[in-house]
Amino acid sequence: MSGSAERGVPSSRRHWRKPPFIANPLLRWGLVVGVAIYAIWAISILPFDLDRISQGMTRAARIFSGAFPPNFDRYELLIDGFLESLQIAILATLLGLALSVPIAFMAARNIAAKPIYLIGRAIIILARSFHPVIVAILFVKAVGFGPVAGILTLTLYSIGFVAKMLAERIEEIDWGQVEALRASGTRYIGVLQFAVLPQIMPRQIGLGIYQLDSNLRASAVVGIVGAGGIGSTLMNAFGRYDYDFALAITLVIIGVILVSEAVSGRIRRNIG
Amino acid sequence: MTLQTTTTVAERTWARYTPQQRWKRFATMLVVAAAVVWAVESIDIIWPWVWDAPAQVGDLFGRMVPPDVSNLQAILWALVETLNIATIATFVAVFVSLPIAYIAAQNTTPNRFTLWLGRFILVSSRSVNTLIWALLFVAIFGPGVLAGIIAIMFRSIGFLGKLLGEAIEEIDRRPVEALEATGASRAKVVLYAIVPQVIPTFFAVSVLRWDINLRESTVLGLVGAGGIGVILQGAIDTLAWQTVATILLAIIALVILGEALAAWLRKKVI
Amino acid sequence: MLRIQNLVKRYGHGEPVLRGLNLDVAGESVVSIIGASGAGKSTLLRCINRLVEPSEGSIELNGLELTTLKREELRKARRRIGMIFQGFNLVDRLTVMENVQCGRLGYIPYWRAALRKYPAEDIERAYHLMERVGIAHYANKRADALSGGERQRVGVVRALMQQPEILLADEPTASLDPVSSRQIMELLQNLSQELSLPVLINIHNVAEAREYTQRIVGMRFGKLIFDGAPADLDQEAMDAVYSGTPGEERQQADVGPAQAQAVVS
Ligand SMILES: Nc1ncnc2c1ncn2[C@@H]1O[C@H](COP(=O)(O)OP(=O)(O)OP(=O)(O)O)[C@@H](O)[C@H]1O
Ligand SMILES: [Mg+2]
Numbered sequence: 096m097s098g099s100a101e102r103g104v105p106s107s108r109r110h111w112r113k114p115p116f117i118a119n120p121l122l123r124w125g126l127v128v129g130v131a132i133y134a135i136w137a138i139s140i141l142p143f144d145l146d147r148i149s150q151g152m153t154r155a156a157r158i159f160s161g162a163f164p165p166n167f168d169r170y171e172l173l174i175d176g177f178l179e180s181l182q183i184a185i186l187a188t189l190l191g192l193a194l195s196v197p198i199a200f201m202a203a204r205n206i207a208a209k210p211i212y213l214i215g216r217a218i219i220i221l222a223r224s225f226h227p228v229i230v231a232i233l234f235v236k237a238v239g240f241g242p243v244a245g246i247l248t249l250t251l252y253s254i255g256f257v258a259k260m261l262a263e264r265i266e267e268i269d270w271g272q273v274e275a276l277r278a279s280g281t282r283y284i285g286v287l288q289f290a291v292l293p294q295i296m297p298r299q300i301g302l303g304i305y306q307l308d309s310n311l312r313a314s315a316v317v318g319i320v321g322a323g324g325i326g327s328t329l330m331n332a333f334g335r336y337d338y339d340f341a342l343a344i345t346l347v348i349i350g351v352i353l354v355s356e357a358v359s360g361r362i363r364r365n366i367g
Numbered sequence: 368m369t370l371q372t373t374t375t376v377a378e379r380t381w382a383r384y385t386p387q388q389r390w391k392r393f394a395t396m397l398v399v400a401a402a403v404v405w406a407v408e409s410i411d412i413i414w415p416w417v418w419d420a421p422a423q424v425g426d427l428f429g430r431m432v433p434p435d436v437s438n439l440q441a442i443l444w445a446l447v448e449t450l451n452i453a454t455i456a457t458f459v460a461v462f463v464s465l466p467i468a469y470i471a472a473q474n475t476t477p478n479r480f481t482l483w484l485g486r487f488i489l490v491s492s493r494s495v496n497t498l499i500w501a502l503l504f505v506a507i508f509g510p511g512v513l514a515g516i517i518a519i520m521f522r523s524i525g526f527l528g529k530l531l532g533e534a535i536e537e538i539d540r541r542p543v544e545a546l547e548a549t550g551a552s553r554a555k556v557v558l559y560a561i562v563p564q565v566i567p568t569f570f571a572v573s574v575l576r577w578d579i580n581l582r583e584s585t586v587l588g589l590v591g592a593g594g595i596g597v598i599l600q601g602a603i604d605t606l607a608w609q610t611v612a613t614i615l616l617a618i619i620a621l622v623i624l625g626e627a628l629a630a631w632l633r634k635k636v637i
Numbered sequence: 638m639l640r641i642q643n644l645v646k647r648y649g650h651g652e653p654v655l656r657g658l659n660l661d662v663a664g665e666s667v668v669s670i671i672g673a674s675g676a677g678k679s680t681l682l683r684c685i686n687r688l689v690e691p692s693e694g695s696i697e698l699n700g701l702e703l704t705t706l707k708r709e710e711l712r713k714a715r716r717r718i719g720m721i722f723q724g725f726n727l728v729d730r731l732t733v734m735e736n737v738q739c740g741r742l743g744y745i746p747y748w749r750a751a752l753r754k755y756p757a758e759d760i761e762r763a764y765h766l767m768e769r770v771g772i773a774h775y776a777n778k779r780a781d782a783l784s785g786g787e788r789q790r791v792g793v794v795r796a797l798m799q800q801p802e803i804l805l806a807d808e809p810t811a812s813l814d815p816v817s818s819r820q821i822m823e824l825l826q827n828l829s830q831e832l833s834l835p836v837l838i839n840i841h842n843v844a845e846a847r848e849y850t851q852r853i854v855g856m857r858f859g860k861l862i863f864d865g866a867p868a869d870l871d872q873e874a875m876d877a878v879y880s881g882t883p884g885e886e887r888q889q890a891d892v893g894p895a896q897a898q899a900v901v902s
Contacts, residue, residue, distance in 0.1 A: 108764045109757040111734055114777045134458075137451045142511055151508040158506055182406040189403060224619045228498065228586040229599070233611075236603060237423040242410055247420065316496045320589055323411075333502055349494040545726035545792075548686050549799055550715035550743030555750050559739055563730040 158338050165346055166339035173344060176318075176328035177351065183245040183324050184310040190246070191253025191310075192303050198254060199261035199295075200287065206265060215262070222255030231317035242323035249310045249317065256309070257302045264298045265291060301363050308359035315348050427608065434616060435609035441598060442617050449594035449621065452512055452587065453580040456519035461573050464524045468531035475535055475561065489532070492525030497583045501592040510591035518592055519580050526576055534568035535561065570636045578629040585618050595621075638663050639685070639803055639835060644694035646680055646859075653692070654680050656859040662803075665833040667826055669846035672856030673879050678839040681856070682805045685837075686718045687711060699802055716743035719796030721806040725788040727795075729781035733772060736780050736791050737763045740798025759798070766794045770824060786817030793824065797832070804829070804836040811841060818842070822849040843875070 117123040167173070201207050201215030227248050234244035272290040281289065318326015325348060332341040470476045471485030501518035508514045542560040551559070588596020595618060602610040639662040646655040654677045662668055670678050683689035685696055687703065696703045698717065706714055719740070727736045741759050742750055749755060755763075767773040770790040775783060780791060789809060796804055806825065810818035822838075826849045829836045840846045846853055847867040855863030855870070855878035863874050 109761050111753075111755065111760045111763075111776065113732060113735065113753045137455055140451070141455075141516075142513065144513075147509055148513075155507045158503070178409075179411065182410040185402050185406045186410070189399075220623070221619070224622045225615070226582050226586045228589060229596075229615070229618070232589060232600075232603060233427065234424070237427045238416055238420045241412070243412055243417055243420060247424075312496070316498050319498050319502070329499070330502075333506070345495065345499065348499075349491070352494050353490070539729075541722065541724055541726040542728045544688060545720065545722060545795075546728075546739055546742065548688055548715060548718070548720040549740050549795070550712045550717075551739070552712060552743075552747075554747060555742045558747075558751060559731070559735070559742065560728055563728050566730065 161336070161338035162342040164339065165343035166337070167343050169340060172328055173325070173347060176325035176344070177347070179242055180311060180314040180318070180324035180326070183242050183249060183314045183322075184307055187246045187249030187314075188253055188303060188307045188310050190250040191257055191306060192299065194250065195254045195258035195261055196299070198258040199265055200291075202258060202262040203265035205268075205270075206287070206291070215258075219255060219259050219262070222251050223259065227252045227313050227317050228320055231322040232320045235321045240321045240323070240327075245314055245317050245322035245324055248322055249313055252313060253306050253310060257299075257306055260302055261295060261299060264295050268294045297366070301366055304359050304362050304366075308355050311355050312352055315352075430608040431612035431615075433609065434612035435607070436613055438598075438610055439613065442595070442614055445588075445595040445598050446617055446621050448512060449584045449596075450581070450625075452515045452519060452594050453577060453584040453625075456516045456584075457523060457573065457577040457580050459516075460520045460523035460527055460576070461569075463520070464527035464531060467524065467528040468535060469557075471528060471532040472535035474538075474540075475557070485528070485532070489525045489528045492521055492523075493529060494525075495522070497522040498586065498590060501587050501590045505591045510593075512593035515584065515587040515592035515594055518587065519583060522583070523576050523580060526579075527572055530572045531565060531569060534565045534572075538564040567636075571633060574629045574632045574636075578625055581625040582622055585621070638697075638699055639837075640695075640697040641681075641685075642695045642697075644681070644684060644696065645692045646677070646684055646689065647692050654859050655684070655691075657694070658856075658860055660854065660861060660864075662835045662837065665829055665835060666852055667829045667836045667838065667850040669850040669853045670837060670839045670856060671841070671843055671846055671853060671878060674841075676856040677859045678856055679807050682720075682807050682837060682839060685803075685805060686715050686720060688720075712743060716799055717802045719799050719801035719804045721789070721792050721796050721804065721809045723808040723811045725785075725792045725812070727780040727788055727791055729779070731780060732777055733767070733780055733783070733791050734760075734763060734776045737767065737794045737798055740795040743799070763794070763798060766797050769828075770794055784817075785813050786820060789813060789817070789821050790824070793821070793828070797828070801834065804834055806836065806838045808839050808841065810845065819845065826850070843870075 115123055117126065198215055198218055201211050202219055203215075204212055207215060230251055231244055231248040234247045238244050238247065268291055272294070273286055276286050276290045314322075314324045315326045315329070318324040318328070319330045321327060321330075325344065329341060329344045329348070332338075332344060467485050467488055469485075470481040471489055473482065476482040476485060497518055500521045501514060504514035504517045504521075505511075508517070538561060542564075543556055546556045546560045584594045584596075585599075586596050588594045588598070589600050591597070595614060599611065599614045599618075602608075602614060639660070641658060641660040644655050644658040644660075645653050647653040658677075658681065660681075670681065672678050680689055684691040685698075685703065687706075691704050694704070698714070701714060703711075703714055728739070735753065738753075738755050738759060741755065745756060745759070764773055764776070767776060767790075770793060772783075772787055772790050772794070775787065775791075780788065783791065789812075792809075804825070809825070810821050813821065822845050825836055825838065828834065838846075838850065847870065851866065853863070853865065853867055853870050854861055855874065857878055862877055863870065865874075
């Protein structure tokens, strides 16, 4: 076992280089040059306009001076917006949880037949690919401004996450229980109900609490494109240059998100 | 099965839950039911619209086929712009988040003040959504890519800083101590004992955030902050639904490719 | 020459762990420190390079008072004190060479450390020492790819790279198998002679202490109660060092050895 150190003893003993991360020099330098070219190109096409930035600074000063102190005078509007966000989040979470169960079964490799599995996966991928704001803007066009668009959007958003996690859980269930029921001659639906469902229920509850928290956050955002809730209130305030009210709304959103994150974390930890 | 033979008859009555558990479950159910009833009762919904919704959505999709590819070049260019926004913003945010993670980690922060400063920066960055940041920066810098990049950056700093800070808090203390014992300065101890330990997390978290940012960049345009969202909004406003369909397909392709690349990088690097 | 006088250490407001300890180590001797768990052996070693702050007393290394040094002076003084750890305390994700060069971090400028452009003489010295302990062919391997015995050799070389005036080893062999353990002890003994370096070793293995060191110091309850050649460490002395449990003793201050206890292997 002659190590590399012994090979070139006299000259290499005074020099040492860290072995490069990528051994192949061609690949390494190719990567470095490629990344450098991309970086230079990407930055060079940025419309970087110093004029506009300096203007921006004065505009920023105006916005911030307009925003301070935050204005809570129209707290009724704020509370209404929040309650609507909460309603949207609750309904979307429940709908999402309910719908994600059959979709998760479809998308579980060990339960579903191949074509059904592919359909289930496709639904999940589709639901996850689009940012909820894009979905929201389409639903707003289809069903009009307001909470319905928000609920539909967040239902789809919930399905994307919950069905995916649930399908993964179903794929790792204990097969012993399933086989025990099968052996006793239970029908397919019965197997799902008595052997699979009890095993995934705890996970589903945990996911539900997590999703309620995410939906509450997301409902503040989808409102920006008109899907109801506190986001719409914020967008209106911004559009009317009521920066002090906008800041008040933003502060309340931050507060609610922090509280909701803490509460949902606690509940999930207690459930175990 | 054998166990049952040894238990007495009285012990054999079986209930799935203890009374206390049952009571808890019942209360939880009640709370959930009450929340749903409240939400359905008081939400500001015009119900006929809801019953009409499936038809409307179907109609919308109907108008999207077949996708119109005549604008493909502009769409592809917007995709590249979206990719650039996500990449540049992630790259800058990663470096900005490093010092913040350093002062927000309990075991490396210089003093209590810097600890709270670091945590404050992370929480404020994290709790404001990218789109809200974007609204603000569009108001400041005017519509365009720059506002988008800065918005994504501001949101990413909190995410990256929080996860990196946690990684720093979880490092093995012993090499740090060993290097302190050799008489190395603080900066060198950080370089040799802390940095190598957090590098895997650093890569994983950066790649993860890049993936998320790619998705977020697709919607920046809806508030005017650049990327493919701009032409999406344009197409929706002009009711060019077939173009909308092409754009949506392009977004799916971008997001899926991004996810695949992120997964590959994760596997390759770590 | 290391001279410790009246060293006291208490953690927080509790009872002192070291209570007025005196110890002189001269020249190139290898000194074993034995004592039951909790006697304060690690605390003593860590007080010397001030990984633990001594409460009272003085520690002098070759004429330099260590206990009063300020930050920058302490850093400079620490370069002269090598330390070897029970858990090796290497940086797992760095190569052996980088780990070894960690011993020079106190001497080289920051840019060299950051770019891994170590001075040629440091590299030469590293190869020399690594060859001496038999790990030169691992220079480019990651530290976590090595076996326990090899890792401890890296730890030894890291300490020697500092060109220390004294070597402190806190149970250097406790995580090793018997063969590696003996190899490391032998290595420390030989290095001490070759480099005329005083070495302080905390050790639980009394047999090894007897075999590889010229002087054994027995600690109990924060004080030295035995100091002599291995031959002087008879059964009576062993009992005095190891009987009872220090924890109990600490509570009921001056109770004598309560129960005779088997010698720790
Ligand atoms: N950081 C610390 N804070 C508080 N007490 C400590 C601390 N470190 C050590 N002690 C206490 O000091 C006493 C001596 O500990 P020390 O580690 O020096 O013993 P030791 O002789 O090295 O034991 P061992 O053989 O198990 O390594 C113990 O009672 C221990 O609980
Ligand atoms: Mg110890």
